[in-house]
Amino acid sequence: xxxxxxxxxxxxxxxxxxxxxxxxxxxxxxxxxxxxxxxxxxxxxxxxxxxxxxxxxxxxxxxxxxxxxxxxxxxxxxxxxxxxxxxxxxxxxxxxxxxxxxxxxxxxxxxxxxxxxxxxxxxxxxxxxxxxxxxxxxxxxxxxxxxxxxxxxxxxxxxxxxxxxxxxxxxxxxxxxxxxxxxxxxxxxxxxxxxxxxxxxxxxxxxxxxxxxxxxxxxxxxxxxxxxxxxxxxxxx
Amino acid sequence: xxxxxxxxxxxxxxxxxxxxxxxxxxxxxxxxxxxxxxxxxxxxxxxxxxxxxxxxxxxxxxxxxxxxxxxxxxxxxxxxxxxxxxxxxxxxxxxxxxxxxxxxxxxxxxxxxxxxxxxxxxxxxxxxxxxxxxxxxxxxxxxxxxxxxxxxxxxxxxxxxxxxxxxxxxxxxxxxxxxxxxxxxxxxxxxxxxxxxxxxxxxxxxxxxxxxxxxxxxxxxxxxxxxxxxxxxxxxxxxxxxxxxxxxxxxxxxxxxxxxxxxxxxxxxxxxxxxxxxxxxxxxxxxxxxxxxxxxxxxxxxxxxxxxx
Ligand SMILES: Nc1ncnc2c1ncn2[C@@H]1O[C@H](COP(=O)(O)OP(=O)(O)OP(=O)(O)O)[C@@H](O)[C@H]1O
Ligand SMILES: [Mg+2]
Numbered sequence: 001x002x003x004x005x006x007x008x009x010x011x012x013x014x015x016x017x018x019x020x021x022x023x024x025x026x027x028x029x030x031x032x033x034x035x036x037x038x039x040x041x042x043x044x045x046x047x048x049x050x051x052x053x054x055x056x057x058x059x060x061x062x063x064x065x066x067x068x069x070x071x072x073x074x075x076x077x078x079x080x081x082x083x084x085x086x087x088x089x090x091x092x093x094x095x096x097x098x099x100x101x102x103x104x105x106x107x108x109x110x111x112x113x114x115x116x117x118x119x120x121x122x123x124x125x126x127x128x129x130x131x132x133x134x135x136x137x138x139x140x141x142x143x144x145x146x147x148x149x150x151x152x153x154x155x156x157x158x159x160x161x162x163x164x165x166x167x168x169x170x171x172x173x174x175x176x177x178x179x180x181x182x183x184x185x186x187x188x189x190x191x192x193x194x195x196x197x198x199x200x201x202x203x204x205x206x207x208x209x210x211x212x213x214x215x216x217x218x219x220x221x222x223x224x225x226x227x228x229x230x231x232x233x234x235x236x237x
Numbered sequence: 238x239x240x241x242x243x244x245x246x247x248x249x250x251x252x253x254x255x256x257x258x259x260x261x262x263x264x265x266x267x268x269x270x271x272x273x274x275x276x277x278x279x280x281x282x283x284x285x286x287x288x289x290x291x292x293x294x295x296x297x298x299x300x301x302x303x304x305x306x307x308x309x310x311x312x313x314x315x316x317x318x319x320x321x322x323x324x325x326x327x328x329x330x331x332x333x334x335x336x337x338x339x340x341x342x343x344x345x346x347x348x349x350x351x352x353x354x355x356x357x358x359x360x361x362x363x364x365x366x367x368x369x370x371x372x373x374x375x376x377x378x379x380x381x382x383x384x385x386x387x388x389x390x391x392x393x394x395x396x397x398x399x400x401x402x403x404x405x406x407x408x409x410x411x412x413x414x415x416x417x418x419x420x421x422x423x424x425x426x427x428x429x430x431x432x433x434x435x436x437x438x439x440x441x442x443x444x445x446x447x448x449x450x451x452x453x454x455x456x457x458x459x460x461x462x463x464x465x466x467x468x469x470x471x472x473x474x475x476x477x478x479x480x481x482x483x484x485x486x487x488x489x490x491x492x493x494x495x496x497x498x499x500x501x502x503x504x505x506x507x508x509x510x511x512x513x514x515x516x517x518x519x520x521x522x523x524x525x526x527x528x529x530x531x532x533x534x535x536x537x538x539x540x541x542x543x544x545x546x
Contacts, residue, residue, distance in 0.1 A: 002341060006342055229290075229292070
């Protein structure tokens, strides 16, 4: 626990000093919340079907957030260690492989989720201010399941993918670009939701979970295998 | 010999088809500084990495403080301090934050006091809050050394501790290493700086994938070159060297007015040599023992290894 805490604290202290990371961590949530609120405002006079489409799009923003925030932290977190040559002294300490893995995966996921949920709270507040009420579609089980149950898996997936990609490159930008593919599962609802002119329902959430969980398991399996001392020091480029 | 703190037996590491270290056996005793010398790619860093339990050997065994590297890697990591080839510091974090992080990983007690002690010792206390990126190379190297020492390791593995430092910084690092030896730790030091190895280290291990030679600098010199006497002559005469056939007195060579003669035992052979020279009509200006350096040993041995390839 002590060592995991040390890793988290160090990761965050470092992330705060990287403009790119700080920028995306601060501004993405604000932008996304702003866009989502704007959609709600646009839909205020539409018939329910039209509203559903706009709301579905708004929901996507809150599923993309838990991906992009951890992604920008994680992309630096691992490639940064490589660039600075810190992996070797780090792995020479008594830290266990799993402790490092846990620290490295939690460091981006925790702020990612906290900020995503804060953004969602801000969005509820904004809707309330704009419309005088929160749209019924938002205060629904599918929305809450998506935001509180799916989002953590989306965030984890983003981090695992970034870890895998990072093991093959020592260029932060390349790591970031390739890892951005991890946003795809967050976009699946976009395709599903917007094709049908209906509000997000439990079936969609189920499908999303059905896709996300096996993907996560696979990514976790690969990432853990890559995340062994021997592997890191001899195979990573 | 003192109890071995580091001991390897047939240590071998391959990377695919490439053999980085082969069948390496050596030991480092308590309070001993041993230099690991060898050309680029000789396997020094690979050896250090195996001893620090960073990578596993392909075959062979090694013990650090009585524990086998494959059986007790976590325990070994806790008692080994390593200075890696590059300082490997978090550049955006301050000196203090860097040390604090590693102190937590090693579970250092009284971390703040210990960190302050080392920062002061290396003259970094005044700059402890600045990002490491703004420190000079020498300061970073010292900070990395402080990190390696923070948990009071019994065993120190130092990979090129003075590489790239200015003479002043290099000297202060060397002096510091000499102090550490005094504290009874076992130190393995990789270096390309031969005078440094000769001055600082009790014993030398010459490595080029395989062990080439090991011993004190003096032993290696004697083993390779024996003792050579240089006799300066006022009247060098060609053919003189051939007339010097005496038991215990080795091949002689005349060059630039000086006669170079190998002797087995200077106390016994030098007087006989001089007497003989006088008999032969030589006018002797001076007699002294030839000084060979570790560098001569190194080139002799590594040149020989080259030829075998
Ligand atoms: N991770 C790795 N993968 C493949 N080959 C490696 C790896 N690490 C080291 N080697 C190879 O092993 C050999 C020994 O390398 P090592 O770094 O141990 O040499 P060294 O003695 O430290 O050299 P230098 O004086 O240049 O630091 C080299 O041929 C090197 O290319
Ligand atoms: Mg090396």
